[in-house]
Amino acid sequence: MAQSNVLPSPDEARTPEEFVRLLRRLRAWSELTYRELEVRAQRHGLHLARSTTAAVLGRGALPRAGFVHAYVAACGLTPEPWLGARQRIAAACAAPAAPAAHGAEVPAVPLVPAQLPSDIADFTGREAQLQAVEEELTGASGTPNGVVPMVAVSGMAGVGKTSLAVHAAHELSERFSDGRLFVDLRGANAAPVEPGEVLVRFLRALGVPGSAAVPDSVEELAVLYRTLSADRRILVVLDNAASERQIRPLLPGVGGPAVLVTSRHRLTSIGAVRSVELGPLPPEHGVEMLARIVGADRVAAEPEAAADIVRLCGQCPLAVRVAGARLACRRQWPLGRLAGLLRDEQRRLDELTIGDLAVRESLEPEYAALPDATRRTFRLLGLLEVPHFTAGDAAVLLDCPVGLAETHLEALVDASLLAAVPAEGVGGTRYRMHDLVRLYARERAMVEESAG
């Protein structure tokens, strides 16, 4: 039988040259011209310029994954085995030269990215939320076949979104045996990471070698990313997302992968995302967390002071972490001493600072990003002495119509600087500001309102 009549198998290739040779044999087998391949690719919604095909088949370099995808699909075959072979060869080329020098076999498995940061040893509580995340990501909650499961963990600064996501991702590592991708999207910073930059990083992690060119446009990068992630058991953790716009190109296309997002913002316009809202830790978990940081003996010796510290931290994990870290490096301090310092509202935010961990600094970017009128609303709300208020109360405070007050309040809820609590008999919603957020708002009011 003439070789052109035999369908070549991508597994036969070990080097870029052999791979391209098989692609040439594939075209001979398909009996299609470059022009016909271009037209057929178009029918799949893919781009395969004749000139590119001619150039790629004429060289010995490993073609881009996007090309392989379009070319193999145009030949009428499933691209995945070819993409898998391409990725295996790319990974072997990117690997240090040592194995080849020792005559070792090229690894037959694609790269398995393991990008998760380390889990915290003293992770405490959050059982229900962990279970919700786990059920959603593993499809146990009934995500239809082929749909990418997605969970968004939201909540205020320092409430423990990243810690929960990283902990859950480690727990699920075995389920996502093809890899775990992680990126801090720096959504709370003035300059969040651009999706194109993240896509390039992810593509490299999935085996596209550093020496290989990648497309320029975000759309093409996203297509390639969807191709390489399709049907693979990959967990994608998008930490600290700024907006839907930032994460949309980073979502895989078909089932296999799953996505875990964290954000201080409510991501409402991405369809099919299960939302897990994190609030302050229950008091007993706050105390347990403190005990793990400072030592169970110290907490057992001063249980009331420990409970006071957790309460004065508003049960916010970041604040408890800072308080705990301060006590851990001052073993001679009784817990009551720190509780005493935290009781002074004027000084509390100053006390909740150690090294690069600080409650005040964690709130600053969120506040800075708000429109002027919403920032003013936030400051004035900090002066309220009541735990809950309605849009009507805010309207009186701001001296504006209720509808406008509500708009500002909702913007603050979206930024997790305010919590909305459903309530009966007060027009449906009451609002609550976390104690530490209120202290920050009041500080801003003291500085900015008196300056104005």
Ligand SMILES: Nc1ncnc2c1ncn2[C@@H]1O[C@H](COP(=O)(O)OP(=O)(O)OP(=O)(O)O)[C@@H](O)[C@H]1O
């Ligand atoms: N469940 C937990 N058990 C123990 N420590 C926790 C827990 N949750 C959070 N922490 C600690 O609290 C601090 C803040 O947590 P984390 O960074 O996860 O918050 P975040 O919500 O992601 O904050 P940001 O909005 O700034 O990204 C960290 O030091 C973390 O170690």
Ligand SMILES: [Mg+2]
């Ligand atoms: Mg975080």
